[in-house]
Amino acid sequence: xxxxxSAEVNQLVRSLFEERSLLDHVRRQDHRLASLxxxxxxxxxxxVPDLLSLLVVDDSLSPFVARTIAVLVRGASSVQLSWxxxxxxxxxxxxxxxxAWQKVAPVTVSRVAQVAEQDPAVIGxxxxxxxxxxxxxxxxxxxxxxxxxxIPFLSLRANDWVEPVAARASELLISRLRPDNRRAVVNAxxxxxxxxxxxxxxxxxxxxxxxxxxxxxGGEEALARGTHFDTPVRRTLYELLTAGGSVVQRRVLSAAxxxxxxxxxxxxxxxxxxxxxFDDRAAILERLLREDPVPAVRRLxxxxxxxxxxxxxxxxxxxxxxxxxxxxxxxxxxxxxxHLLPFxxxxxxxxxxxxxxxxxxxxxxxxxxxxxxxxxADLLEPFLTGDVPRIxxxxxxxxxxxxxxxxxxxxxxxxxxxxSTVRSAAADILxxxxxxxxxxxxxxxxxxxxxxxxxRNLLRVFMEAPKWETLAFLLEALAxxxxxxxxxxxxxxxxxxxxxxxxxxxxxATQLHRIGALLNSVASRMPEETAKRxxxxxxxx
Numbered sequence: 258x259x260x261x262x263s264a265e266v267n268q269l270v271r272s273l274f275e276e277r278s279l280l281d282h283v284r285r286q287d288h289r290l291a292s293l294x295x296x297x298x299x300x301x302x303x304x305v306p307d308l309l310s311l312l313v314v315d316d317s318l319s320p321f322v323a324r325t326i327a328v329l330v331r332g333a334s335s336v337q338l339s340w341x342x343x344x345x346x347x348x349x350x351x352x353x354x355x356x357a358w359q360k361v362a363p364v365t366v367s368r369v370a371q372v373a374e375q376d377p378a379v380i381g382x383x384x385x386x387x388x389x390x391x392x393x394x395x396x397x398x399x400x401x402x403x404x405x406x407x408i409p410f411l412s413l414r415a416n417d418w419v420e421p422v423a424a425r426a427s428e429l430l431i432s433r434l435r436p437d438n439r440r441a442v443v444n445a446x447x448x449x450x451x452x453x454x455x456x457x458x459x460x461x462x463x464x465x466x467x468x469x470x471x472x473x474x475g476g477e478e479a480l481a482r483g484t485h486f487d488t489p490v491r492r493t494l495y496e497l498l499t500a501g502g503s504v505v506q507r508r509v510l511s512a513a514x515x516x517x518x519x520x521x522x523x524x525x526x527x528x529x530x531x532x533x534x535f536d537d538r539a540a541i542l543e544r545l546l547r548e549d550p551v552p553a554v555r556r557l558x559x560x561x562x563x564x565x566x567x568x569x570x571x572x573x574x575x576x577x578x579x580x581x582x583x584x585x586x587x588x589x590x591x592x593x594x595x596h597l598l599p600f601x602x603x604x605x606x607x608x609x610x611x612x613x614x615x616x617x618x619x620x621x622x623x624x625x626x627x628x629x630x631x632x633x634a635d636l637l638e639p640f641l642t643g644d645v646p647r648i649x650x651x652x653x654x655x656x657x658x659x660x661x662x663x664x665x666x667x668x669x670x671x672x673x674x675x676x677s678t679v680r681s682a683a684a685d686i687l688x689x690x691x692x693x694x695x696x697x698x699x700x701x702x703x704x705x706x707x708x709x710x711x712x713r714n715l716l717r718v719f720m721e722a723p724k725w726e727t728l729a730f731l732l733e734a735l736a737x738x739x740x741x742x743x744x745x746x747x748x749x750x751x752x753x754x755x756x757x758x759x760x761x762x763x764x765x766a767t768q769l770h771r772i773g774a775l776l777n778s779v780a781s782r783m784p785e786e787t788a789k790r791x792x793x794x795x796x797x798x
Contacts, residue, residue: 335447381410405441626655
């Protein structure tokens, strides 16, 4: 969410609507000119709708207002232009000239354009007016601009809800989608893509013309500048460019394989899988399997190697069995079994316990948990006190899979771990095995922690305790000396009340007495309404 418009800029805008003093008129001074200069320098696009009424009611100021609007709009992003397109149609003013913009007539548009010195940014905003006749008139003036600055505004109008306006805008847009205009087209690509993605009309002609422009230089300029676009724009860009023939397609795939977006890389990998003539195809896939940060991408690469290049599997095993993601390790074990590779995953993981690299050691520990037997738990216990949090976390998870009882005991101990990730893993283990956990022990452990943030974050584990124990533990937390712990405990009490009827378990007399005593002592630390609802929930009992 963008920060609010600063008080200084708001004051500058308000000053534009103040009456000029008699002395200013006599001296022919106009403080508003300085205000407009400062507004332009602020780059605050959101004030543009506030300026439009001045553009049509104050002839002496209109040229200066137009220049300010042009400066602000030319620096606007595609998202900001889309926002302006909507806001200009909904303008409602609290100033003296309220309604002036809404009353603009088609015959007025040419005068506004002259005042704005035919600037496409200003005319383009007029083309967003609520009146279809005004938008149509502005389009005809916009048609006279050939600088390329009109393309974003033509793209906005190509999805206009009035069919003749949309058709004319599409016609004008297509006429500008030419190879010699490629730089301006690439500049406007985010808004053109937004228009295509909305699918409000049949834009197949626009799409074909756009693809032709982008491919006119083999896609070089689009690829060079594409890295600066947002992810949705880059995704569409790569799709448009892949229709450019084998040479262009390989250049596009090479760029897409390096893109920071996992979806783009996945699409490129799928195309690569079917292109047997692509240079170094296998080497590229093997590199991605080792280095790509997204588990889903590595999993896809392994599946492609298994299906299309099984002869390359020997080069990635047994390393892939020690992938840092459980899903990739699971697929690796399946591939090893399917292709009868000479590897026993459990043996690979047990052997990996001797490595020193934390990433591989963590994967080996978790792999033992995924494939080992209960007796292997003894091998994992030393890692619970390792120096690296990742190793302690992996050991905790693996131990819980092999021996739930030992895993629970270790998880209770780990609630006091210095690393929040280890504490979080311990809480997850206790939640998963809630029916075996003695939450009284957990409660004492949590309350003994000196770190208030840790006490706060671990309160969530009590939501998995038996119904009435949960309430007692949360009420006890309301006596915590830390404000954040008490606030979060109160929030969880509210959740407990909201879910009250989902579990019909009745409290024992001892539990009811304990809860009543706790409620009496901490009621003042929760909102009155929460305490009232809580008393109502337990009263019939």
